[in-house]
Amino acid sequence: MYSFIGGIILLFLGYYFYSKVIIKNFGVEPERQTPAYVLExxxxxxxxxxxxxxxxxLLNIAGTGPIFGPIMGALYGPVAxxxxxIGNIFAGAVHDYYLGMISLRNNGAHLPELSGKYLGKGMKHVVNIFTALLLLLVGTVFVTSPASLLEEVTNGFxxxxxxxxxxxxxxxxxxxxxxxKVIGRIYPxxxxxxxxACAGVGITLFTSGNIENVPELNLQNMHPDNLSVIPGLFFTISCGAMSGFHATQSPIISRTVEKEGEGRFVFYGAMIAEGVIAMIWxxxxxxxFDGQTLSQIIAQGTASAxxxxxxxxxxxxxxxxxAILGVIVLPITSGDTAFRSLRMVIADYLKIDQKSYNKRFLIAIPIFIISGALMFIDFNLLWRxxxxxxxxxxxxALFVSSAYLFLKKRNYFVTLIPGVFMLYMVILYLLTEKIGFGLDMKLSYYISIVIVGMILVAFAYQMKKMSESITPDSDLLNDQKDIADLYPELVIHK
Structure with missing residues (x-):
């Protein structure tokens, strides 16, 4: 019980104290005009x-992740x-804030555009393909899970x-x-x-006395199938702790924020709220449930059971x-903006203005045709x-943020440390899991360290190269890119 209560308190303390450190490090300019007005x-x-x-x-970033993930993560015990x-306060919320604010400083640019600017032009093309694939998978996955829940709630209707x-x-x-017109009106x-729904589950945990059944904090791996905490836990629970999908969503809101000072509440605060949701579930x-029973329930289908x-x-x-309807809301409000974000990413990459409906149709229709085809692939495979x-x-996203802070001569370790940690986990996961190479875990520990070291050397070289090329009027120092180049058909409002 105390592990849960203590965790909730720490999340709020993280917002109150650590977010101030992060915001000060960024250097908010309250009077700077935001893209919402400049490019309206x-x-x-x-x-x-x-x-x-x-x-x-909050609704954009909180798909089924902060519910499905923590439920499956509960199999590991209180270590979840x-x-x-820790992941939320020092990694996830930091990730969401910096990516959102760096996007805001670059006219609402999405991750591929930012990668090209701060990590090298070649990265723009790689990250664009990678981001488009992720958004397509998210949109497709977040059709399947709410459809299954709705079918169950309506008795097959x-x-x-x-x-x-x-x-x-x-x-x-x-x-x-x-x-x-749609999202802004229906989301409230x-x-x-x-x-x-979340308040109902959280309050009832206490009033029913079930909260006393929550194990006290310990580092023991309680997974009934003895699955390794490393790297498994960090991929089982992503939304609620740290999720790259958020890097595709924060730029959407960077285009609607009225003042830079609101970023702390909007970006960092929404992630803290998602962490509270994850803790409750x-x-x-x-x-x-004990671990074995929970595992059997999940095995019946997905975590929706x-x-x-x-x-x-x-x-x-x-x-x-x-409560189930509340859970259904989450994937729906992430799936819709996943497809919307994908339309924006493709439009930005191809320099296609999105003021007219015809041009939006031009990008959206092929996206939905491809997503429809993906619906016939096994859900669990897509999810992995x-x-x-x-x-x-x-x-x-964390390396983009680190590069931005480095070039601005600010503390870049606040993003580089969580970035390196998750880089190690990403490589380890790819080496050991079935979707990757299926190598021995102990061997993979050492291989992952070597690969991370090589990537860090390449990153340091790139930062040195870029910093040496900076001039007083360099685009790397001036946050706003040339608007006429990015959006040639838009009317700029002074």
Whole structure:
């Protein structure tokens, strides 16, 4: 019980204290005009209030990850709490804040554009392909999971494919319509359902007395199948601790933030909130089931089976249904912006202005055709590839942030340390898992260290090379890129 309560308190303390360190290190300029005003286009660049941006950011980044991941992470025992809390405060929230703010300083540019600027031009093309693949996987995965839950809640009404079609229709509309017309209006409703559901589960854990069943903090690996904590836990729980998918979502909100000072609440704060959600569901899973029982429930399908069991046990049929609806909201509000973000990434890469609907259709229609084809691939296989691609993207985003801070002569270790840590895990996972090379774990420990060292040497060389080429009027020192080059067809509002 105290491990859960202590973790929640630490998350709030992290926001109150450590976020101030991170914000000061970035160097916020309260009077700087943001892209929402400079590039206002009525579609993607639209000024919105701080509270609305926070809610949209939270719903964008919180797919099934902060629920499914912590439930599966609960199999490892209370060590999951350690990763959620430490990962969130010192890695995930830092990752989300810096990527969002660096994007804001670069006219709402997405990760591929930022990678090209701060890691070298060649990286732009590599990261663009990588980001597009990740977003396509996210969008597809986040059709399957809510469709399964909706089919269960409605006792088979419409069937699985009926719900898939309806969700795809909503995703298409939210991808092509202006952000304030669909997402900006419907998200407050979705947000209310989400927060009500999480509050219901969290409060009922205490009122029912089940919170006392949560094991006290220890480093013991309690996984019933004896799966290794390293690297498994860091890929099982991503959303809630650290997730590269967030690097594709923060730039969406960087285009709607009204003032730079709001970044702390919008980016860092939304991630802390996601950490609280992850803690609640991990605690609920540990409180209600022993590891073997939870493993058997998950094995029946996906973690959605455990979500239903937890919700109905704690809240009864009516409250449980509301809680399940709250869980359904999460993947839907990440899937829609995954496709929207993918449209933006492709448009930015190909320099296709998105003011007209015809040009949005030109990009969106092929995206949805490909995603529809991916629906016929096994969900669990897609999820494993998504897990790896997700954390690899986090590494790229943290190295972009480190390069930005280095070139600005600020403390870059706040992003480089978590970046190196996750880089090691990404390589180790690829070497040892079935989706990779399936090598021996002990051998892979040493191989991973060598590869990380080589990448760090290459990164240091690139930073030295770029810093030597900087002039007083260099684009690397001037945050705003040439707007006319990035968006030649947009009207610039003074």
């Amino acid at each position: 286009d009525g579609s993607d660049f639209v000024p919105m209030s701080k509270n609305k941006n926070w809610l949209i950011q 709490f350690i990763w959620i809390v 419409l069937g699985h494919w009926g719900w898939v079609i309806l969700i795809f229709m909503y995703y298409f509309l939210s991808t092509i319509l202006p952000i304030d 409703i979705f947000g209310a359902i989400l927060l009500l 991990a605690a609920a899973a540990m409180a209600l 455990a979500v239903s069991e937890i919700s109905l046990k704690l809240l009864g049929s009516v409250g449980g249904t509301i 590839y998504f897990n790896w691609a997700n954390q690899a993207t986090a590494v790229i």
